Amino acid sequence: MPQISLTLGPLFFHWPADRLRSFYARIADEAPVERVHVGEVVCGKRMPFSDPVWPEIIERLERGGKEVVLSTLAAPATVRERRAVEELCADGRLVEINDVTALPARSGRPFVTGPFLNVYNEATARFLIRHGAATICPPVELSLKTVGAIAVACPGTGFEIFAFGRLPLALSGRCYHARLNGLHKDSCQFTCEQDPDGLAVDTLDDQSFLAINGVQTLSAQVNAVLVDPAELAALGISRLRLSPHGCDMVEVARTYRALVEGRQDPEGARFLLSCLDLPGALVDGYARGEAGSRPVLPA
């Protein structure tokens, strides 16, 4: 049975530079993942803060034996943001494309398609593979069965599913952190930095529901796809993506490592995750072809 690999996805949240340095140093030293994505995906306005620290983080991760992938913006708009996407696409490392904007600059060389790029079927997947897609991480709302239906038609390409973290559900031109604080996006004061996992959005009846992170809306709940590795392999899924949060991500990675190596069953892995300082309850409805907010079913 082929081994399932682990990927640490790009960080969605606005963490200060010092926190980024220490977080990725620990990932480099301790997290049992093969691949680590770096770079800003959600908001181009944050890039001046994190851009200066990425080179040393990349060096640290590569020294730790990790394959580094450069993630690009999901909704580039300004001239500066578009130029940043183009420059990252020129890099010799693997690049993650999260918007069609990056395709002309990267076409012909290998790339990862992130969950913000709409790969819903095998015909779209095959088109992108012809242009260089080497790993495809489809939109989060697709079920495992659906990802399997795409993967079976695309032998030789890696398929990765969003297996851990608050789900990236929507992007907007409007910044909700700014709107909540009565500010304009252009002078937002970076209030998103106060919420390292995003800010919880509850319904008027106090149901935990969503989370805001600048222009991004996520689920309040934490998606946790915990299935037998043989089942994943049978579907043609070769990678699990773990999305960085404020909880102990090394423990998260160890738990998934034990799962994919068959040392831990899904139920045990779920128990271990539930003991961590998670920002929300565990859900996995999307993987089962249901509403994404449906809780993980007890075994």
Next chain:
Amino acid sequence: MSGPRMELVCPAGTPATLRAAVQAGADAVYCGFRDETNARNFPGLNFSPQEMAEGIRFAHDHGSKVLVAINTFARAGGTDPWRRAADTAAECGADAVIAADIAVLDHMAGEHPHTRLHLSVQAAAATPEAIGFYAQAFGVRRVVLPRVLSVQEIAALNRAIDVETEAFVFGGLCVMIEGRCHLSSYAAGRSPNLNGVCSPPEMVSYDEDAQGTAARLAGFTIDRYEPGEPAGYPTLCKGRFKAGDKTGYLFEDPVSLNAGSMIVALKTAGVTALKIEGRQRGKGYVTEVVHAFRRAVDAAEQGYDATEIDSILAGMSEGGRQTTGAYRKIWR
């Protein structure tokens, strides 16, 4: 005002509405087939292949165009309905197909290279690079602009691309980038991209309790109303929620788009076509809105200013609140 005359693109959910829109002065009507291939897949709406062929004949006889929306994302392992819809649209003589999925665009470019391709708003192409890619790879001739761009950004975009642009001016308003929003499937299991529906009616409930009425979507409370207060439809992104110490419309107020006052600015920004949202709307509504916008667009072409055009559209508010949306930067 100089430059080519702007095209007024109007919605039709039924053959009767198509005829009404054409007779009210639509330059083009957009509509879809009665299945999951279009993003307004509601019961009782849309066209059979025969109705589409008849609708296109009627429109052509009256000097209007028909744009066929095949703008959802084809289902993995079951892309045939999308291919069939594209083939049928081309065979019926559609003036253009509006598509978002690379699978549909690729099929159209390969099999029907002589049918015009418009890029749906669901593709969320907002940069010269993205639009250039779709133009180069599939021969896309027009892009329907994401509803998150300001007029200044649209003008800059039009200077950088050589395909036409179409901008929404009236009707429902998505606050999220369309084609990239999973809020509905997260709560209710059905979404625009997968099923052509948002906040599906079969998952809506209005529950009475001591505090009044809770409007819920798949059990999630989207808004609450005092006893006796009229309850609105629980569209997910226009509900009231709590975050931090604040309660309110966190994403968007329950408003609709009316960019009538921006018609002149959009023309100056180089926009080719103006689009009215509302394929789920009835014949009476479409007639009234199309008629008013016909007069407004003609007035803009004749050099009337924004205030005069605004007065033509003054009756178009339906009593609801309206916004010019992202066209003014303050929206962000």
